Every structure is written in structure tokens, then in C-alpha cells.
Amino acid sequence: WLGLDWDEEVRQSTRLDRYREAADRLRAAGRLYPCYETPEELELKRRLQRAQGRPPVYDRAALSLDAQERGRLEGEGRRPHWRFLLDRSTAVAWDDLIRGPQHVDPGSLSDPVLVRADGSFLYLLPSSVDDIALAVTHVIRGEDHVTNTGEQIQLIEALEAVPPAFAHFPLLRGAGGAPLSKRAGDLSIRALREGGAEPLAIVSLLACLGTGRSPEAVRDLDELVAQFDLGAFSRSSAIFDPEELDRLDARLLHHREYEEIAARPEMAGVTRELWEAVRGNIGHLAEVQDWRRIVEGPIEPVIEAEDRDFLARAAELLPPVLDKEGWRAWTAALKKQTGRKGRALFRPLRLALTGREAGPEMAALLLLIGRGKAQARLKGEKA
Structure with a gap:
């Protein structure tokens, strides 16, 4: 839906033999070792470490077990579950494409579990094996994975491969400054789609968040690709403001040609003339159907008591041809005969003809509504 497609589909469930082979290589190299602690025992160790003011890092007790103890x-x-033996002799360093030079002290990390007791794999091993096999050049993700990067670099090097380049974006924050959460379901792609957000507005906004550039709606993804530069992104958290997305949605729709969107489900029954009349006054595409119903009718006109005589006179003066010239001549005649002008002249006409306080240019709408329905609505009739 967003237009973001993939070049290849990879299913980890079909690649388990690759992961087992990699685990065997690590065991043979002495970099994968068995551990027998239960979750409860590990939690007790962590609690004791915290109570002593120490970081909760795995103590590598399993490395001291001999064959007899493991057999028992x-x-x-x-x-056993299996941990990757980190090399703690030196810091892991890399040049992050967003954050700049980074380093992680492996001594501050627990040796990560790669294989569970049931033989299944955790994230780190399959992702590293796949990155190597697929010749991944760049890993671009959130800054909450910075610590993982040290582990991943060591694991890829232990598998005798060259790590990819890494780039870590700061995490997005909401308009109030609080971190965005997965619990904010109204900001999921599904919720945004159901709420009428335009896909190009979403990707346009995301592509510029954190760059300092003002968000501008683009007409296609190629335009975004040409602008994209990892070096332009700040280390500071960017703010995702749904109101900014709404503004981009509207700007995008205001410049959409009929041919570009005529096939969209939201455009069912919408003519070129109607689209060109209303596109500058909608925030989400689904709103075009509201204007279709207003134009086609029937609707109940909104007529205030003090405007009844004025609107009756307007019905009498309604010209036979309802084009822009006809609209100008009609409103000029009404102004001359009733003395009304400005809001007092135009507001009652809009309310009677559309039932709304605001909207597209009335000259264009009047032509679409047609003389018969317009005259009936001015008289207070449902039409």
C-alpha cells in the first residue's frame, strides 16, 4: 500500500539448516557454549548482582563446568541453551552512518543466547547468517539496537564475514514529546490507512523527519529516493505530529489529477468535474463522497428564519445557465435587489444549497447541483 516493495522474499523457516550449520561452526571454534541455568536461577543471579550494585551481566559460570558436571x-x-562467547579483550567500534563513531564494551554485556534449550534460534543468529548470505550492505534501524550491534559485529566476524554498515535512527516521539509506543495503535500503518491517510503523505513525512527539512508531499517514491541521504539525519529524536500528516494529505490531494486517482475505491461515482471542483477543500480522499452526496442529493437545505424571504427571491432570480458568469450575474442581482453583501449574502446561499457553512467554490458546485435541485433547495425543499 505504501509502495515499498521488496526485491526478494526470505523465510527463516526454510533456512533452519543454515542456522544449524552456523551454530556447529561456532561450537567447533569454541565461541558457542552450553548453559544449564533455569530462568529462575538466572533471575536470582541478576537480583543478587543488582543488590550488590553490579550490572546484571551473566557470570559465565557454565564455562567452568566439566564433562562430568554437564552429564549430571x-x-x-x-x-542446555547455548550462549555466544563474546571477546571481552577489546571494545567493539564502528562508524555509525547517523550517530558517528560508536563503541560498545563487551564486558558490560551478557553473552547472548543464540539457541534455546528446545533447539530454536533467537533473533541474533538467523539475522546475522541471513545478512551474510544475502550480502546485506546496510542495516538501518532504531537506536534501541545500538547495543545489539556490538554483539552482531562480533558474531558476523566469528562466522568469518565482513559486517555491514550500520545506521541507527533516534526513536520517534509524539507531538507531546513522549516516545511513540507500539501501544499507540492509532499510529499503526493499518490505523492510518483506515483513517484515510495518503500513502505518499506518510512516506514523505517519514523521509524528512529528523533532517531539518520542511515536509513536502512528493508525487512518487523516485523523488524521495533522489533526496534521501543518511547523513542528513540528526541524532536528536524527531517529532511525529499527526496534524502535520493531515496537512500533507490535504496538500497532496489538492494537486492530484483525476487520472491519478480515478481508480481508487473512494472515487466510485465521482466525475472529473466534481473532483476538480472539490479537491482543494478535502483533507482525506473519502471526503469526496460527502460532496458527491451533496451534489447528487437529496439533502435537507439549512435555512434560517431571517433568510427565508431572501432565499425565495434568490430562487426566483436563479439564471437559466449556471456557469461562473451566471453565478456572478445572479449574486450581483441579489445584492442589488436585497441590499445584502458579503457574509449576509453568501452564507445563506451556501447553507441552503449544500447544508454546510464552508466548502468549495459555489459557482462550480452550483453548476454540478443543477438548476432544478438548486431552485428546490432555495425554496426549502429536500432535493
Whole structure:
């Protein structure tokens, strides 16, 4: 829906043999070791470390187990999970394409679990194996994965491959400054789509958040690709403001040609003339159907008591030809005969003809409504 397609589909469920082979290579190299602690035992260790003012880092107790002790634990029914042995002799450093030079001290990290006791794999091993196999050149993600990067670089190097380039975006914040959360369901792509957001407005906004550029709606993704530069993004958190998205939606629609959107489901029954008349006054495409119903009718005209005589006279003076010249001549005659002008002249006409206080240019709408319906509405009749 967003126009973001993929070049290849990769299913990890069909690549399990690759992950097992990689795990075997790590075991043979002494970089993957078995651990037998239960979740409860690990939690107790972490609590004790915190109580002593130490970081909750795995103590590598399993490395001191000999074959006899491992056999005893397995005889008790314990099945090992497998941890990757981090090299703690030096910091892991990389040049992040957004954050600049970065380093992680492996001594501050627990050796990550790569294989669960049931033989299934956690995120780190499959993602690293796939990055190598697919020749991934760039990993672009949120800054909450910066710590993972040190582990991932060591793991890829342990598999005798060259790590990709990494870029970590600051996490988005809402208009109030609070971090965006997965619980903010109204900002999911599904919710935005159901709410009428334009896909190009979404990608236009996301592509410039954090760059300092003012968001501008683009006509296609190629335009965004040409503008994209990782070096333009700030390390500071960007603000995602739904109101800015609404403004982009509206600007995008205001310049959309009929041919570009005629096939959209929201455009069912909408003519070129109607689209060109109303596109400058809608915020979401679905709103065009509101104006179609107003033009086609029937609607109840809104007539205030003090305007009845004025509107009756307007019905009498309605010209036979309802084009822009006809609109100008009609309103000029009304102004001359009733003495009304400005809001007192135009507001009652709009309310009677459309039932709304505001909207598109009335000259264009009047032509679409037609003389018969217009005359009936001016007389207070449903039409």
C-alpha cells in the first residue's frame, strides 16, 4: 500500500539448516557454549548482582563446568541453551552512518543466547547468517539496537564475514514529546490507512523527519529516493505530529489529477468535474463522497428564519445557465435587489444549497447541483 516493495522474499523457516550449520561452526571454534541455568536461577543471579550494585551481566559460570558436571545436569533432565562467547579483550567500534563513531564494551554485556534449550534460534543468529548470505550492505534501524550491534559485529566476524554498515535512527516521539509506543495503535500503518491517510503523505513525512527539512508531499517514491541521504539525519529524536500528516494529505490531494486517482475505491461515482471542483477543500480522499452526496442529493437545505424571504427571491432570480458568469450575474442581482453583501449574502446561499457553512467554490458546485435541485433547495425543499 505504501509502495515499498521488496526485491526478494526470505523465510527463516526454510533456512533452519543454515542456522544449524552456523551454530556447529561456532561450537567447533569454541565461541558457542552450553548453559544449564533455569530462568529462575538466572533471575536470582541478576537480583543478587543488582543488590550488590553490579550490572546484571551473566557470570559465565557454565564455562567452568566439566564433562562430568554437564552429564549430571543432563541426567537430571536439563537441556542446555547455548550462549555466544563474546571477546571481552577489546571494545567493539564502528562508524555509525547517523550517530558517528560508536563503541560498545563487551564486558558490560551478557553473552547472548543464540539457541534455546528446545533447539530454536533467537533473533541474533538467523539475522546475522541471513545478512551474510544475502550480502546485506546496510542495516538501518532504531537506536534501541545500538547495543545489539556490538554483539552482531562480533558474531558476523566469528562466522568469518565482513559486517555491514550500520545506521541507527533516534526513536520517534509524539507531538507531546513522549516516545511513540507500539501501544499507540492509532499510529499503526493499518490505523492510518483506515483513517484515510495518503500513502505518499506518510512516506514523505517519514523521509524528512529528523533532517531539518520542511515536509513536502512528493508525487512518487523516485523523488524521495533522489533526496534521501543518511547523513542528513540528526541524532536528536524527531517529532511525529499527526496534524502535520493531515496537512500533507490535504496538500497532496489538492494537486492530484483525476487520472491519478480515478481508480481508487473512494472515487466510485465521482466525475472529473466534481473532483476538480472539490479537491482543494478535502483533507482525506473519502471526503469526496460527502460532496458527491451533496451534489447528487437529496439533502435537507439549512435555512434560517431571517433568510427565508431572501432565499425565495434568490430562487426566483436563479439564471437559466449556471456557469461562473451566471453565478456572478445572479449574486450581483441579489445584492442589488436585497441590499445584502458579503457574509449576509453568501452564507445563506451556501447553507441552503449544500447544508454546510464552508466548502468549495459555489459557482462550480452550483453548476454540478443543477438548476432544478438548486431552485428546490432555495425554496426549502429536500432535493
